[in-house]
Amino acid sequence: MKLCYNALSPFVRKVRVTAMELNLMDKIEIVDSDHSDMFKGINPANPLGKVPSLTLENGDVLFDSFVICEYLDSIGSGPSLFPAAGPERWQVLTLHEMANGMTDAAYQRRMDSIMPAGEGSPSWCNRLKLSMENCLDEMERQAESYGDKVNIGTIAVGCALGYHDFRFGDEQWRNGRPTLTKWYERFAARTSMAQTAPA
Ligand SMILES: N[C@@H](CCC(=O)N[C@@H](CS)C(=O)NCC(=O)O)C(=O)O
Known part of the structure; x- marks a missing residue:
């Protein structure tokens, strides 16, 4: 493939x-x-x-x-990352969607920042930033429940936070979000995360 x-x-x-x-x-x-x-x-x-x-x-x-x-x-071999049925499936898919949406907002902001002069939209970027912050706040509320789970939802959260650090490190998402910070520290140390971190 x-x-x-x-x-x-x-x-x-x-x-x-x-x-x-x-x-x-x-x-x-x-x-x-x-x-x-x-x-x-x-x-x-x-x-x-x-x-x-x-x-x-x-x-x-x-x-x-x-x-x-x-x-x-x-x-693949290894435990499935997509719960097969029931409430857990919908929770994991919704978590994926939130994290992926946050990543998409971050990516759109990043693209806006490299557009030719005068083509960007500060007000739309503020809207995207608000959406990212809302997602981070929701992740902080949920982070306790992520525990040691590895599924498509937690993987998407890990990648969203990694991208936030990479492109918007100065916004310091960890401030006021201790539970998410602690969870991410552990998750980012997984071999799969460590070996794919953007340089
Ligand atoms: N919803 C898509 C988003 C993919 C996406 O936005 N990729 C970006 C790179 S991070 C891209 O290829 N951008 C180039 C372009 O839009 O021309 C996915 O989940 O795969």
Whole structure:
């Protein structure tokens, strides 16, 4: 399988963490994305122009990161990262969606900051920042319940916080969020997280 990839993308990171937790990395070939023209998109295999995408042996192309993670879960060894049924499934998928949405808001803010002069929107970026802060507050309320769970929800939270540190480290999300801080310290030390951290 070929994973179209970018070393700094938090969405690609989520896929790599998932693949490592499921012992699948040796079945995945990494293909670099195309950065020749960011305005045409960085991945020709995906009509949206985004990474990640996963090209299967039969030529089928999967995206986005959530679909790829669920596919990997269906073929991996190791405990499933997607609860099969019942309330736990919906809790984990909703947690994934919150963390992924926070990552998406952070990514949009980052893109806005590198747009040509005059093309950004400070008021829209403030809205995105508020959404990120609300998600962090909700994560702080929930963090006790994350415990040592490794599932697609907690992986997405780990990648969201890692991306926050990477792009918005000066905003210091740890301030006033001791439970989340403690949880993240442990989670970020997992081999899958440590080996995929953006440099
Ligand atoms: N919802 C998508 C988001 C993917 C995404 O936004 N990827 C960014 C990199 S972090 C990208 O490829 N951006 C390039 C572009 O939009 O041209 C997913 O979960 O895979």
